[in-house]
Amino acid sequence: DHVQGGDDGCPPFSCGHLQGISYPFRRRGDPIECGVGAYELGCTSSKATIHINTGAYYVTAINYTGSYFWVMDANFDTYSSCPLPLWNHLPYSGYYGKLDSNGFRNFATGSYYRACFANCSRAVTDNSKYKPVACLSANNSHVYVWVSGYDCRVDDLEPYCGYLSMIPLGDGYSFDWQIQLQDANYADITQLITRGFTVLFPVDTNAWSGSVSKTINICLNDSISYFKEEISDASMVKRIRAYFWSEMHFYQCVAYRSYNSDYTTTSILVVIAIVSAIAIPKFLFVLCRFLLAPLAVLIFLAYKYWKTRITIDAVEKFLRIQQMIGPTRYSYTDIVAITSHFRDKLGQGGYGSVYKGVLLPGGVHIAVKMLEGNSSCNGEDFISEVSTIGRIHHVNVVRLVGFCAEEMRRALVYEYMPHGSLDKFIFSADKRFSWDKLNEIALGIAKGINYLHQGCDMQILH
Numbered sequence: 001d002h003v004q005g006g007d008d009g010c011p012p013f014s015c016g017h018l019q020g021i022s023y024p025f026r027r028r029g030d031p032i033e034c035g036v037g038a039y040e041l042g043c044t045s046s047k048a049t050i051h052i053n054t055g056a057y058y059v060t061a062i063n064y065t066g067s068y069f070w071v072m073d074a075n076f077d078t079y080s081s082c083p084l085p086l087w088n089h090l091p092y093s094g095y096y097g098k099l100d101s102n103g104f105r106n107f108a109t110g111s112y113y114r115a116c117f118a119n120c121s122r123a124v125t126d127n128s129k130y131k132p133v134a135c136l137s138a139n140n141s142h143v144y145v146w147v148s149g150y151d152c153r154v155d156d157l158e159p160y161c162g163y164l165s166m167i168p169l170g171d172g173y174s175f176d177w178q179i180q181l182q183d184a185n186y187a188d189i190t191q192l193i194t195r196g197f198t199v200l201f202p203v204d205t206n207a208w209s210g211s212v213s214k215t216i217n218i219c220l221n222d223s224i225s226y227f228k229e230e231i232s233d234a235s236m237v238k239r240i241r242a243y244f245w246s247e248m249h250f251y252q253c254v255a256y257r258s259y260n261s262d263y264t265t266t267s268i269l270v271v272i273a274i275v276s277a278i279a280i281p282k283f284l285f286v287l288c289r290f291l292l293a294p295l296a297v298l299i300f301l302a303y304k305y306w307k308t309r310i311t312i313d314a315v316e317k318f319l320r321i322q323q324m325i326g327p328t329r330y331s332y333t334d335i336v337a338i339t340s341h342f343r344d345k346l347g348q349g350g351y352g353s354v355y356k357g358v359l360l361p362g363g364v365h366i367a368v369k370m371l372e373g374n375s376s377c378n379g380e381d382f383i384s385e386v387s388t389i390g391r392i393h394h395v396n397v398v399r400l401v402g403f404c405a406e407e408m409r410r411a412l413v414y415e416y417m418p419h420g421s422l423d424k425f426i427f428s429a430d431k432r433f434s435w436d437k438l439n440e441i442a443l444g445i446a447k448g449i450n451y452l453h454q455g456c457d458m459q460i461l462h
């Protein structure tokens with residue numbers, strides 16, 4: 001989001017040997033709307049000078065694409081026999097535009113290494129890192145220099161030493177000086193200091209004076225675009241992770257941007273950030289825990305119940321159909337009750353006597369054929385009668401309604417044929433009998449036989 005050239009409407013300018021300089025730089029004496037005050041350059045024919053805090057620096061190069069520029073300590077006299085950088089307060093802490101307690105505006109540097117100078121009350125003999133600066137040392141003041149990563153760290157400092165000065169070196173991690181830096185002596189370090197270091201452009205110079213809503217907006221847009229970047233063609237897990245990271249991103253952004261704001265604003269922003277970073281996932285957690293999880297369990301149970309219900313229903317249906325199509329098993333006492341103690345005998349056949357009965361409820365008339373124990377139509381015949389005729393439903397075949405089998409007491413329960421047996425018609429001297437009637441009966445028998453594969457009984461009467 002850094003602001004690049006042309007934003008202030010002022011034309012690019014030249015300064016020292018640099019050309020095409022634009023926003024956020026301004027030239028001393030330019031109209032007030034041009035550039036940003038902190039980036040004011042003093043120009044001579046060969047040098048562009050910028051003032052950062054108490055120090056003056058030569059700007060040696062500007063990289064708009066990378067958003068940084070190179071500076072060199074103007075007071076670091078390379079030609080002097082004993083140069084010392086002037087920077088003696090903690091600069092370049094990384095917070096863009098922050099005003100420190102002295103009112104200094106700290107600029108962030110892209111440099112990782114620092115040259116650290118310390119003044120010690122006695123000679124340091126047991127720390128090889130410390131390289132003596134003889135020309136600056138006196139009897140009771142021993143000056144040392146060494147290269148440190150990031151800031152000159154306090155734990156690097158010997159207890160009887162105090163910091164004298166420090167200055168960033170180079171442009172970051174990119175240079176492979178590690179080994180060289182370890183052994184670098186004062187002369188080497190002086191060389192490195194003259195190469196200068198980088199200073200980063202602020203991300204947005206106006207952000208620091210921005211309102212809470214502006215900061216929230218910027219951070220929100222930032223984390224949304226971060227989220228979008230992260231979730232492109234991502235799995236569910238990646239999406240959740242992206243969500244949490246974008247939340248963290250938002251929190252960081254707000255914390256970072258509110259660094260320079262007053263106490264209340266900072267508090268509000270941090271509270272909002274924490275609420276959004278913690279409360280939303282917490283809310284989601286509570287939602288999942290107390291709503292979605294029980295809902296999922298309920299749905300699962302409902303599904304299970306539904307599945308069981310379907311199975312039970314299917315079985316019930318099957319049984320009902322079975323009951324409907326298959327003959328019912330009656331106990332002998334049922335048979336006795338149905339036939340009212342074998343009161344009404346309908347006739348006698350080869351296998352036994354046939355009695356009239358009534359099925360309750362409904363009062364359906366039936367004929368019960370009691371199979372006699374010594375008859376041939378029990379056993380196998382009985383089984384085949386029940387299993388075949390019992391399942392046959394045809395208009396011309398008498399229907400087996402039920403059966404009874406209690407030891408040797410066996411009975412077959414048929415639907416009642418009110419007109420009696422066919423033989424009555426065939427062999428009676430009934431004057432109403434006609435050949436047409438006989439034809440009809442014969443056709444009925446033929447149709448019925450088609451349905452009967454086996455069995456020992458048949459009553460076809462209409």
Ligand SMILES: Nc1ncnc2c1ncn2[C@@H]1O[C@H](COP(=O)(O)OP(=O)(O)OP(=O)(O)O)[C@@H](O)[C@H]1O
Binds near residue numbers: 349367458
């Ligand atoms: N379903 C019925 N409805 C009305 N009367 C019946 C029924 N079944 C049998 N009867 C009566 O009982 C008599 C004897 O029937 P049954 O079927 O036992 O004799 P069958 O057919 O002559 O000999 P078989 O026992 O060899 O089949 C019949 O003549 C008939 O009058």
